[in-house]
Amino acid sequence: MKVDVDTAIEQRLYLADPWFHVCLEETASNREFVANFDRLYGSDLARRRAPIVQMVDDATGKSKDDMRAFVEFVARYVWAVIGPDGKRERST
DSSP, rough: OOOHHHHHHHHHHHGHHHHHHHHHHHHHHHHHHHHHHHHHHHHHSSSSOHHHHHHHHHHHHHHHHHHHHHHHHHHIIIIIHHTSSSSSOOOO
C-alpha cells in the first residue's frame, strides 16, 4: 500500500524508514544546506549563539521547534522527493 507524502508527513511515518535517517544525517552534516534552511525559516541551527541566548531558546522551546521544522523539511523536500529506496521518484 502506497501512502501519499502529506499523509506520511502528517503521521510521521518517515521516522520508521531507515532511508530517512540517512537523508537526515546527510542534510544535517551539510553546512550550506543547514545555513539556507536557517535563512528560509529564520532559525539558528547553523549559528553559534551566546550561552545565555541558547539557554533562553532551550527554555522557550525555540531550539526544539527549529529542529522539528528541520526534520519535517528534510522529510518533505528530500526524503519524499528521492523516495524510500534512495532512488529519485519520477513524476509522470
